[in-house]
Amino acid sequence: MTYDDCVELLQRRGVTLTSISEIVYQLQHPYNAVLKQEDCLDSVKAILRKREVQYTLLTGITLDILAEQQLLPEPLQSIMEADESLYGVDETLALGITNMFGTIALTSFGYLDKAKVGIIQQLNNKGDHVHVFLDDLVAGLAAAASARIAHHDVNARQYDVSENIDEV
Ligand code: MG
Numbered sequence: 001m002t003y004d005d006c007v008e009l010l011q012r013r014g015v016t017l018t019s020i021s022e023i024v025y026q027l028q029h030p031y032n033a034v035l036k037q038e039d040c041l042d043s044v045k046a047i048l049r050k051r052e053v054q055y056t057l058l059t060g061i062t063l064d065i066l067a068e069q070q071l072l073p074e075p076l077q078s079i080m081e082a083d084e085s086l087y088g089v090d091e092t093l094a095l096g097i098t099n100m101f102g103t104i105a106l107t108s109f110g111y112l113d114k115a116k117v118g119i120i121q122q123l124n125n126k127g128d129h130v131h132v133f134l135d136d137l138v139a140g141l142a143a144a145a146s147a148r149i150a151h152h153d154v155n156a157r158q159y160d161v162s163e164n165i166d167e168v
Helices: 003-012 017-031 037-048 051-068 076-082 089-115 119-124 134-152
Strands: none
Touching: 003 037, 003 051, 017 037, 017 089, 017 119, 017 134, 037 051, 037 134, 051 076, 051 089, 051 134, 089 134, 119 134
């Protein structure tokens, strides 16, 4: 699994890095007037370079694909098809991405889970596709990329940048 595999996997499921970076821009622009779209794209790319993130995406998207192909054992197949709201494992997996980026990522993830901004909304209106995991994974990626920008922004005084966040 490499960065390129990850980008390709997302693209095959209808998610471009640009569509994720547009969510990041919406999240961060209110706090950072000089922020550019390309900064957001760079941040998404940096998140995707983490091996742990790549494995998380691979796991969730693989389950979506297997459910779409009706290949999962019961009762998981039926649960995934129904996208049952009490399932919750999709959110839990995506939190593995946000956990690396502290509370800013966590709050943004909660917001995106409710507001379903941009491509997340499109994944939700899915038609024949199963996107049980993908919508949450995209929200997790956007939240993490957004938090990464906030942590790097020395002017962002409204945030507690003293948290011990690994440089990515
Ligand atoms: Mg979901």
